[in-house]
Amino acid sequence: MPPTVPTDPLAAAADAGMSRRSFLRTSAVLATGLAAVAASLKPLFEMEDITSAEQFMQKYYKELTPEDMKKVLARVEREVEKQYGIRPHVRDLKPMDGVEFAYALNLSRCIGCRKCVHACVAENNQSRSPEIQYIRVLKMPHGTFDVEKGDHYYASEKVPEKGFFYMPIQCQQCHNPPCVKVCPVHATWQETDGITVIDYDWCIGCRYCEAACPYWARRFNFTKPSIPADRINPNMSYLGNRPRRQGVMEKCHFCVQRTRDGRYPACLEVCPTGSRKFGNILDPESEISQILRTKRVFMQLKEDVGTNPRFFYYFDV
Amino acid sequence: MHSPNRTPLVLSLLALVFVGLAAAFLTDSWGYPAPRPQIPLVDKALLDPATVRRSYRDLIKAKEDLSDFDCYGCHEKGHPPPLRYDENHKLIVPTEHADVVMGHGTHGRNNNCFNCHNENNLTTLQPRDGRELRLEDSTELCGSCHGPTYRDWDSGAHGRINGYWNTKLGPAVKKDCVNCHNPHSPRFPGRKPLPGPHPLRAPGVSEPTAETTSH
Numbered sequence: 001m002p003p004t005v006p007t008d009p010l011a012a013a014a015d016a017g018m019s020r021r022s023f024l025r026t027s028a029v030l031a032t033g034l035a036a037v038a039a040s041l042k043p044l045f046e047m048e049d050i051t052s053a054e055q056f057m058q059k060y061y062k063e064l065t066p067e068d069m070k071k072v073l074a075r076v077e078r079e080v081e082k083q084y085g086i087r088p089h090v091r092d093l094k095p096m097d098g099v100e101f102a103y104a105l106n107l108s109r110c111i112g113c114r115k116c117v118h119a120c121v122a123e124n125n126q127s128r129s130p131e132i133q134y135i136r137v138l139k140m141p142h143g144t145f146d147v148e149k150g151d152h153y154y155a156s157e158k159v160p161e162k163g164f165f166y167m168p169i170q171c172q173q174c175h176n177p178p179c180v181k182v183c184p185v186h187a188t189w190q191e192t193d194g195i196t197v198i199d200y201d202w203c204i205g206c207r208y209c210e211a212a213c214p215y216w217a218r219r220f221n222f223t224k225p226s227i228p229a230d231r232i233n234p235n236m237s238y239l240g241n242r243p244r245r246q247g248v249m250e251k252c253h254f255c256v257q258r259t260r261d262g263r264y265p266a267c268l269e270v271c272p273t274g275s276r277k278f279g280n281i282l283d284p285e286s287e288i289s290q291i292l293r294t295k296r297v298f299m300q301l302k303e304d305v306g307t308n309p310r311f312f313y314y315f316d317v
Numbered sequence: 318m319h320s321p322n323r324t325p326l327v328l329s330l331l332a333l334v335f336v337g338l339a340a341a342f343l344t345d346s347w348g349y350p351a352p353r354p355q356i357p358l359v360d361k362a363l364l365d366p367a368t369v370r371r372s373y374r375d376l377i378k379a380k381e382d383l384s385d386f387d388c389y390g391c392h393e394k395g396h397p398p399p400l401r402y403d404e405n406h407k408l409i410v411p412t413e414h415a416d417v418v419m420g421h422g423t424h425g426r427n428n429n430c431f432n433c434h435n436e437n438n439l440t441t442l443q444p445r446d447g448r449e450l451r452l453e454d455s456t457e458l459c460g461s462c463h464g465p466t467y468r469d470w471d472s473g474a475h476g477r478i479n480g481y482w483n484t485k486l487g488p489a490v491k492k493d494c495v496n497c498h499n500p501h502s503p504r505f506p507g508r509k510p511l512p513g514p515h516p517l518r519a520p521g522v523s524e525p526t527a528e529t530t531s532h
Contacts, residue, residue: 025325029332036335039342096483114511118359119366129356131515152514158507228358262486264479269366273505274477274497286482287473295474316469 051245052079060186061199061239069238072201076242083243084227088234090242093260095193101254102194102281102310103265104291105168108317109275112137112159112166116267116276120170123255123266124241125233127225134219134252135170135267147301170267171196171217171252172301172309179209179218188249194310195254197239205247214305218251254278281310356515363511366479368496374453375496386452388439397436400429420502433458433500459494470494 018026054075059068073090080088117135126132138150142163150167160166177196180188187202188209210218224246236242237257244250255265259278268276279288295316300309341347376383384390391413392398401409408428410417421427430436435443442450444461460467469475470491477497481487497505 025328029328029335032332032335032339036339036342039339042342099483109505111505111507112510113508114513115364118511119364121359122361122364128358130353131356133514136514137510153516154510155513157509159510160507231358259482262481262483264482269479270364271477272369272497272508274475274492277474279482287478290472291474294472316475 055201058201061202073238076236076238080232080236080243084229084232086229086232086234088232088236088242090236090238091257092238093240093256095191095195096260098282099280100192100194100282100310101173101259101278102288102292102312103173103254104277104288104295104312104314106273106275106277106316107165107167107313108315109273110137110166110168111273112139112154112164113272115270115272116168119266119270120252122231123233123258124253125227125236125243126219126250127221127223127227127244128231129226130223132219132221132225132250134217134250135168136216138167138169139164140167145299167313168267169215169217169301170311171254172215172307172311173252173254174307174309176306176308178212178214178307182208182212184208193260195256195259196251197253197256198249198251199239200242200244200248200250203248205249207249209249214302214307215309218249220249221246357512359511368477368492369506370496370499372453372493372495373455374493377453386440392439397431398439400431402428417501418499420504421500455495455500456493459500 052075058064058072064072069092073092076090077088080086080090114137117133117137120126120134121128121132124134126134136152138147138152139154139156139161140147140150142165147167147169173194173196175194177190180190180196183189184206185202185204187204188196188198190196205220207220210220221244225244227243232243233241235257237260240253240256255263255267259265264278265276268278277287277291279286281288281292283289291314292312295314299313300307301311301313373383373386401411403409406428407425408419408430410419419425419428431443432445433442435441435449438449440452442452442455442458444450444458446461450458456467456470460470466475473491476494477492478489479492480490482489494500494503499506
């Protein structure tokens with residue numbers, strides 16, 4: 001025989017061996033508890049950077065078909081326009097055949113003016129407040145390469161100062177990148193042209209890569225990035241400078257939106273002294289090949305850790 | 318099992334705590350943390366990729382006023398201007414050319430105008446091999462003395478190149494010597510650096526220095 005279905009909750013409570021008084025009391029406590037839980041969840045409802053269902057369901061970058069990619073780029077454009085009121089041009093530029101990038105920086109010429117730092121911020125849509133900067137310029141005393149002796153907060157009236165040289169440090173685009181090895185979700189990888197990229201939609205924000213990097217090149221978005229709408233660079237690429245969300249990593253990507261288009265990176269374009277040199281290392285006639293072949297001294301930062309950077313420092317005076 | 322008459326007490330206390338918490342949450346009685354100070358934006362003009370100087374070639378290209386280079390507006394043709402030196406054999410720059418600050422060569426050794434300018438035709442330049450060069454070809458003049466630097470500039474290792482690294486996709490614009498160096502005092506001028514990374518410390522907390530950050 002099926003059990004009788006009680007229609008009256010009070011009767012049901014009485015059936016369960018509960019008096020009217022204790023039922024009312026329990027339900028009052030329960031109701032208050034529920035209200036309290038709902039109130040404590042209030043901050044969740046105020047979250048701004050909620051992942052859209054479309055983004056959440058998106059496949060891994062390397063599994064996206066060209067049609068999928070088109071949809072993804074359209075979604076990114078839509079989201080940027082909604083947030084900043086600017087229609088960007090988002091592309092997914094692929095590495096070119098027969099191209100491997102390398103960077104060389106002339107430590108004898110760099111005057112430490114930090115133009116590269118801020119040109120990079122402008123080009124790559126980095127958060128202005130709080131600040132995210134891919135390049136750190138270390139003011140180093142002559143006679144040492146110990147980066148711990150460097151100072152990146154210098155606020156001199158005039159640079160260069162006597163007795164110091166300036167060493168800008170950014171992502172070294174290693175041949176053997178430790179950041180890629182530690183990523184538990186494969187959200188960062190090395191492309192065939194040597195650039196280590198990040199898929200900001202795949203990153204879970206665990207910051208293992210930040211800990212693994214010996215160059216302090218990776219930056220984390222602890223808060224929602226803030227960029228004034230009039231400072232948005234609308235020329236964007238999926239793996240490059242499209243605006244990031246809170247909770248993802250970012251870093252220098254040799255300006256993929258420029259360099260895979262054949263142009264120089266923004267930090268090089270703005271350098272007043274011509275200390276920065278960039279190009280295709282597979283082309284023996286490129287200036288980067290000339291430098292690595294003919295300049296007397298060049299070094300890779302922290303050579304001993306075995307990362308084999310594509311970023312070289314050299315001297316020529 | 319605890320005694321049955323304590324249960325209502327515990328439950329009502331819990332209820333009170335929940336009510337209190339709910340009220341506190343709803344009215345934000347803890348408040349949000351004070352907003353971070355806004356970091357001032359960097360002036361866009363400071364991010365201009367233009368070179369520090371403009372060459373004669375740039376002025377021609379921009380179709381600008383070139384009357385400053387009309388030497389024979391003041392000088393007389395066929396009469397090379399005389400050079401005057403003080404007792405330390407330092408060149409005395411005439412007041413008409415007060416914008417020229419001589420500082421070429423260690424100890425100011427390159428102190429003869431006609432080491433580079435052509436004394437018989439002031440609108441041209443003349444390297445020591447006797448060639449006559451137009452003002453816009455000054456880079457060749459510089460190269461006539463600074464051989465290794467000219468070689469590096471020619472291969473792209475010295476100096477500025479803007480535009481495209483891949484010349485199949487667009488032009489690479491190579492800058493001239495005088496785009497960065499003042500030919501009369503060629504040392505690259507120092508400048509005020511752009512702001513450094515914001516230390517994000519509350520007001521009153523001292524800014525980190527090289528000593529406190531180098532550990």
